[in-house]
Amino acid sequence: MKLYNISLQSLRRRKAKTFFLIIGLILSVASVVTLLTVSKNVNQSIAANLDEFGANIIITPKTDDISINYAGMSINNVSYNNNELHTNDVEKIRTIKNKDNISIVAPKLLSVEIINPANGTGDKNVLITGVRFNDEIRLKKWWNVTGKIPSKGNEVLIGSEVKKKLGLKLNEWLKIRDNDFIVSGILDATGSQEDVMIFMDLNESQKLLDKKDKVSLIEVAALCYDCPIEEIVQQTSSVLPGANVTPIKQTIESKMTAMHRFEHFSFGISAVILIISMLIVFTNVNASVTERTKEIGIFLAVGFRKSHVMQIILFEVITASLLAALIGYVIGFLASRFIIPVLTMDESTRIVYDYSLMIFSVGFSLAVGFIASIYPAVKATRLDPTTAFRSL
Amino acid sequence: MSLIEINNLTKKYKSANESVLAVNDISLSIGQNEFVTLLGQSGSGKSTLLTMLGGLAEPTSGNIVVDGINIYELPSKSIADYRREYIGFVFQSFQLIPYLTVEENIFLPLSISDLTNPEQKQLVNQILEKVHLEKKGKRLINELSGGEQQRVAIARALVNDPLIILADEPTGNLDSKTSEEIMKIFCEFNDAEKTIVMVTHNTGFKKYSHRSIELSDGRLIN
Ligand SMILES: Nc1ncnc2c1ncn2[C@@H]1O[C@H](COP(=O)(O)OP(=O)(O)O)[C@@H](O)[C@H]1O
Ligand SMILES: [Mg+2]
Numbered sequence A: 001m002k003l004y005n006i007s008l009q010s011l012r013r014r015k016a017k018t019f020f021l022i023i024g025l026i027l028s029v030a031s032v033v034t035l036l037t038v039s040k041n042v043n044q045s046i047a048a049n050l051d052e053f054g055a056n057i058i059i060t061p062k063t064d065d066i067s068i069n070y071a072g073m074s075i076n077n078v079s080y081n082n083n084e085l086h087t088n089d090v091e092k093i094r095t096i097k098n099k100d101n102i103s104i105v106a107p108k109l110l111s112v113e114i115i116n117p118a119n120g121t122g123d124k125n126v127l128i129t130g131v132r133f134n135d136e137i138r139l140k141k142w143w144n145v146t147g148k149i150p151s152k153g154n155e156v157l158i159g160s161e162v163k164k165k166l167g168l169k170l171n172e173w174l175k176i177r178d179n180d181f182i183v184s185g186i187l188d189a190t191g192s193q194e195d196v197m198i199f200m201d202l203n204e205s206q207k208l209l210d211k212k213d214k215v216s217l218i219e220v221a222a223l224c225y226d227c228p229i230e231e232i233v234q235q236t237s238s239v240l241p242g243a244n245v246t247p248i249k250q251t252i253e254s255k256m257t258a259m260h261r262f263e264h265f266s267f268g269i270s271a272v273i274l275i276i277s278m279l280i281v282f283t284n285v286n287a288s289v290t291e292r293t294k295e296i297g298i299f300l301a302v303g304f305r306k307s308h309v310m311q312i313i314l315f316e317v318i319t320a321s322l323l324a325a326l327i328g329y330v331i332g333f334l335a336s337r338f339i340i341p342v343l344t345m346d347e348s349t350r351i352v353y354d355y356s357l358m359i360f361s362v363g364f365s366l367a368v369g370f371i372a373s374i375y376p377a378v379k380a381t382r383l384d385p386t387t388a389f390r391s392l
Numbered sequence B: 001m002s003l004i005e006i007n008n009l010t011k012k013y014k015s016a017n018e019s020v021l022a023v024n025d026i027s028l029s030i031g032q033n034e035f036v037t038l039l040g041q042s043g044s045g046k047s048t049l050l051t052m053l054g055g056l057a058e059p060t061s062g063n064i065v066v067d068g069i070n071i072y073e074l075p076s077k078s079i080a081d082y083r084r085e086y087i088g089f090v091f092q093s094f095q096l097i098p099y100l101t102v103e104e105n106i107f108l109p110l111s112i113s114d115l116t117n118p119e120q121k122q123l124v125n126q127i128l129e130k131v132h133l134e135k136k137g138k139r140l141i142n143e144l145s146g147g148e149q150q151r152v153a154i155a156r157a158l159v160n161d162p163l164i165i166l167a168d169e170p171t172g173n174l175d176s177k178t179s180e181e182i183m184k185i186f187c188e189f190n191d192a193e194k195t196i197v198m199v200t201h202n203t204g205f206k207k208y209s210h211r212s213i214e215l216s217d218g219r220l221i222n
Helices: A003-013 A015-051 A087-093 A133-139 A160-166 A202-208 A229-239 A249-286 A289-301 A306-344 A356-382 A385-390 B046-053 B076-086 B102-112 B117-130 B146-158 B176-191 B203-208
Strands: A057-061 A102-117 A124-131 A145-147 A155-158 A173-176 A179-187 A197-201 A217-222 A243-247 B004-014 B019-030 B035-040 B061-066 B087-090 B164-168 B195-199 B211-216 B219-221
Touching: A003 A015, A003 A306, A003 B102, A015 A249, A015 A306, A015 A356, A057 A229, A087 A102, A087 A217, A087 A229, A102 A133, A102 A202, A124 A133, A124 A160, A124 A202, A133 A197, A133 A217, A155 A160, A160 A179, A197 A202, A217 A229, A229 A243, A249 A356, A289 A306, A289 A356, A289 B076, A306 A356, A306 B076, B004 B046, B019 B046, B019 B061, B019 B219, B035 B046, B035 B176, B035 B203, B046 B061, B046 B164, B046 B195, B076 B087, B087 B146, B102 B117, B102 B146, B117 B146, B146 B176, B164 B176, B176 B195, B176 B203
Parallel strands: A124 A197, A155 A179, B035 B195, B035 B211, B087 B164, B164 B195
Antiparallel strands: A057 A217, A057 A243, A102 A124, A102 A173, A102 A217, A145 A179, A155 A197, A173 A179, B004 B019, B004 B061, B211 B219
């Protein structure tokens, strides 16, 4: 027989004690792993949703004029277009170092044009915007469209004010620069300048306005959860030297505040769970000090050194803690797979597992196990062994 | 020269409001292979004397020399080794480890030796035979009677062949018939050259020993 056999028998035969020690540790490890995985994933999902909710970076051509800004959309270049952006600038944005953080890139071509509706309401000046609809609807998550988003070159989407002023209805025709377009969709009122715009396909607008490959501005939604927006802005500026890259500070800051609030909340809960579960382990282990004292007295009486006694106890703690860490990690891992889709309300979420949590689990479990078991053991070895025998 | 020399041994227990002189200036020598019974009323200091002999409690003053070694001058590691090599303890309430089997309890002193598992096993089987428990090696402690448990304790005390057996009221929890059986086992080991110091309340057991010593208030009488 070797010393570790004694530890193993102690774990194996004192089932209730082992059970409570391991369950306490499993609960702590599992809940912390679950909480950290869930909060990381939910944070990321919320951050991504927030970041994709409208643009947080606007790219405009450099100009000497004071820019004309309206609700975050710079339209200074509508009339002064000597220093324009190009379609291939859009691709350049996707080449920056932090390209994985670039979620949506939505280029636009703006121009004020005379509209001539087929219903005979009369000509009106309206802001025409060429967009890539696929990108645009991802960025404008608040859009509500009656009818459908244009999918053909001659289809347009009109704002609610345009509809009112021009008396246009779905599937009615209108003329811009002598070309015919049909209204395929009407945008519900958004309260922004979008209400007074007509949207069409970007390529189509470039042809129509005779601005091949030209772009007036680019809206970008960058995921800035794990990368500061300043870096993305700086990287983008260096690939687009002729452009002004401006972060929309106000939007970013309010999103960040929301995120941090959520993070603090989940760290707070983690801390509380940690303390509670440590208390469970401590109370359980401390209750067995008397038992330990008697046992240690016996070990010393048969000639064990204190170091032998410590070896037995350490082996016991390490075995129990490693077992608990493993089980706790697996439970936490499985639990987060159930919880994350519910919280993010997205079944398809690809869960990001942080494998360093495994190392954390082992370390954490060992630490709690050690602190909880070593204290009573040291207390017991300090006692005069005769005291243990006297009480019996 | 005698095996055990006790010189002016004193043990004082100090608590918050009082101090007890449990052992008061005892000098005594015990020869090789001697069987000594230690009598005295409860609280007279018998257990205290025995634990000091066994290297479990440091005396307040005086010294104990065993086999030429002044044991309380040894570093604490070596006192543990002294206990393992020289001493086998037997207690009134057996002091067995409940989560180990009969065999495993007897293995305890061997588990820190250099012996291989088969060598350990052989020693355990031999000693189990001597205490007539060869059929119960795989049992858990709580499945045994008191007499059987005390025989396990004796086997554990003797498995690594120490020179000295220190027994503190080993029959205190047993009926008279079982007590006689246990005493017989002690006598057999005494015949096999073990030195035995046994605390007992039973004056009838004096007859098994070579010498009987009585303590009162921490002092030897006569
Ligand atoms: N660990 C201790 N702390 C304080 N007093 C003790 C301790 N051990 C024994 N005593 C006291 O020392 C005296 C002798 O005790 P003990 O050696 O156990 O006597 P015996 O074994 O003869 O009954 C008693 O008065 C007892 O109360
Ligand atoms: Mg006593």
